[in-house]
Amino acid sequence: MKLKSGNDKVFDVINALIMIVICLVIAYPLYYVFMASFTDPGIVNSGKLLLWPEKLFLGGYQKIFAFKPIWTGYWNTIRYTVLGTLTAIAVTIPCGYALSRKDLAGRRLWNFLFTFTMFFNGGIIPLYLVINKIGIYDTIFAMILPGAVSVYNLIVCRSFFDTSVPDELIEASKLDGCTDFGIFFRIVVPVSSTIIAVMLLFYATSIWNSFINALMFMGDQSKMPLQVILRSLILSNQASSVLSSGTEMIERQKLAEQLKYGVIVVSAMPLLVVYPFVQKYFAKGVMIGAVKG
Amino acid sequence: MVRVGMWTKKVKKKIQHNWRLYVLMLPAIVWLAVFAYYPMYGLLIAFKDFKAASGIVGSPWAQPLWKHFADFFSTSVARTVIVNTIALSLLTILISFPIPIIFALLLNQVRGKKRRKAIQTISYAPYFISNVVVVSILNVICAPSGFVNTIIKGLIGHPLLLMSSAEYFRPLYIISNIWQSMGFSAIVYIAALAGISPDYYEAAIMDGAGKFKRILYIDIPLIMPTAIIMLILMVGNVMTVGYEKVYLMQAGTNTQVSEIISTYVYKVGLQNAQYSFATAVGLFNAVVNFVILVIANQIAKKVTDVSIF
Structure with missing residues (x-):
């Protein structure tokens, strides 16, 4: 359309940027936790922004599956x-x-x-x-x-x-x-x-x-359901209880950190995997409910 | 008398006519009686000295009746928890009411239906994640070694104790709340925007209105009624801020701002077993909440003709 003004173009560019930032802010924390769950705890603890698993470490998951x-x-x-x-x-x-x-x-x-x-x-x-x-x-x-x-x-x-x-x-x-x-x-x-x-x-x-x-x-x-277990492991800081007492001190600490990420992934995973397939019903339901307020 | 007789006859006839519908409703009615109205009857213990062994009826009345309320207001905790509850929820409303609206307005301007759908799908994904997981994620990413602190270090030179300091409790609560519910709350606005007739836009374009003007003069006025209903509902729940999440975010060091009425009720009631006292505090909270809802609804009705009842 030739009527389209310069202002609208500026608007479109800024709007696109805002949308990209919103999507990143929403998705990144989830992606980060997912990456951190199988990256070497040394790298995770340095506070780096993780984009891909730089150094694979699966010790956490091994412990989780055995717990x-x-x-x-x-x-x-x-x-x-x-x-x-x-x-x-x-x-x-x-x-x-x-x-x-x-x-x-x-x-x-x-x-x-x-x-x-x-x-x-x-x-x-x-x-x-x-x-x-x-x-x-x-x-x-x-x-x-x-x-x-x-x-x-x-x-x-x-x-x-x-x-x-x-x-x-x-x-x-x-x-x-x-x-x-x-x-x-x-x-x-x-x-x-x-x-x-x-x-x-x-x-x-x-x-x-x-x-x-x-x-x-x-x-x-x-x-107790999973949510309660998750809370006691992460928020009450009992992650190290997952580890058997025989483990070396340093190894223990390393694992305890990574366990947190792994446990979050394990408990949030099922819903997030199903989500893309069911989300259309979700919006539909909200709309049906909104008709009558 | 004759009138009442006729009325009951009519009702009887009607029920006889569709008693099967009542059978369909029966499980829900039982639920309503046991898990909704029976607990309301249980509110009586706020005016009694409840002893589990004597039951609700058998327990003696409190002397005076409002003893537990008076006890609550005479503690210093009362002021703290009331102020904390109102501050947290007003701040939450103030910030998380407009954001979904702005998001919906902007999303509506994105070209390409597929692109819009994709962004919307991402936006409400966090709504599926439990409070425990959300607070756990907050905990790990805001830890001194988490990436949030890496960013903060880059900006101000040193990391912050985000999860344990009282001063960051409210900002973190509100920001994570927006993260969780922005997309979800935007659904109704996005639908309202999709329902606006293209005639309006065509006329506006003929008049030379740019996108920004169209948002300002067409979109915003037309989604106003939806926004007002959402606002009444939010205001009407002022006293019931998401207490599960607050409870999860509490660390011994931030309770001066994070202790709210509902978490306090949970602690004194279920952890210390002071049933009557905790019920009185809960009842106070529920009544204030209900009164605010009714007032908000009345004001909205008067000013804008939109109301929920």
Whole structure:
């Protein structure tokens, strides 16, 4: 277009630069940790910006693979995530559908009761006491049930059904003698793969990443998820506990440093590997939720 | 009476008509009762001297009723944690509210749909990373031997104790927060921008408006309603700053600024088992938060006609 002014060109150049800087700032810390996890700790500790592994050193990973608590934590996280996500989907999606039906008796009341808990809740101590009272403290249920509904996710589901399942379809199936169960399982569920994928993603990431719930509702060290193990290794500085006591002092220190990077990589990896394949559902979900605010 | 009778009849008929929908809702209703409203009932212990053995009903009322609240406000910790909570969250809102908007506006101007998509995908990747991992990364890159300190050394000549000094706690919290959530928060704005009719731009180009002017006079006014809703939601959560991350970032040496109401509740409540006292502090926090949300919503409604309820 010949109308394009010089100012717009300047704008484009500056804008491109800003975008490049933003992408670098976002990606570099992750890349750095990844590189540092298999570079010689001597080089990493010199504080250099790492661009490629200058001197390969895999001692850290060898120790990590041999360190049992990490893998117990991994296994726990996988169990909690799979069971928690399935439960949450089984609870949230039918409810989201029911709330989207305009002929539901008491629709406004239920919507209010659910939404209200987003803005006001009992807080952690009363919740902790409930968990204790119903006898699920330190059991797998304490990791699954409190998070079985996220009201935000429920609203996302409701908005989805509001817009994507036309009322006429429901009316027509009713005339054909379909009950509400039939409508839900045979008509609604088959056209809902998008929302199911979105919910899988939302719930699975939030359970995989959750940390404080385990700290509050679990007691036994052997039942702790990966996030708790990771925190005690890195933030409470117990990385050297991974190393057997026989190792030489200098070697120990060298390894302890590298272990930190390796442990971060091992725990963040699964989500980042899956991310490129599922990210489109992520944006979709956020958009469905934003329609209704 | 007749009216009430008729009303209940109507409701009964309606429920009879679609009781199956209630069956679909049942698990969620049970969840709502047990994990949302039962704990709200548990808030009663803020006004009692709760003893686990006697339960909520059996525990004696506090003398006077507001004893635990009074206790809280008489400590010097109260002032510190309230100020810390408000300071941290206002600073976070002030800085992390406009940044996603600016990012979305600029991204919208990048030419090539594929390029835009790629940048957007990179931008919200950090949202998938847990707080524990984020704080762990902060810890290693901000360590005296980490690369962040290499850059700082280049600029000012000596490294800084970033993770353990109180003065860097807030900047680090806010910067890492932007890193985590900028792309995610921008999603709604990017979508709002994509929905703007090209007619506006065509008319503006005819009038000779450059890109910068188009952003200023078309984009910004049209995404305003979205921005206001986001702002109400942020303000309405003023008292509930991401407490998991704050807790993880706490080092013995920075608690003078990093101890906030929710981390304090966690510590006195669950670590010291002062249930009634901690519940009172938590309740105070929740009520203030709720009141602020309602006020923010009302102001937005009056001034701009946009509100969340």
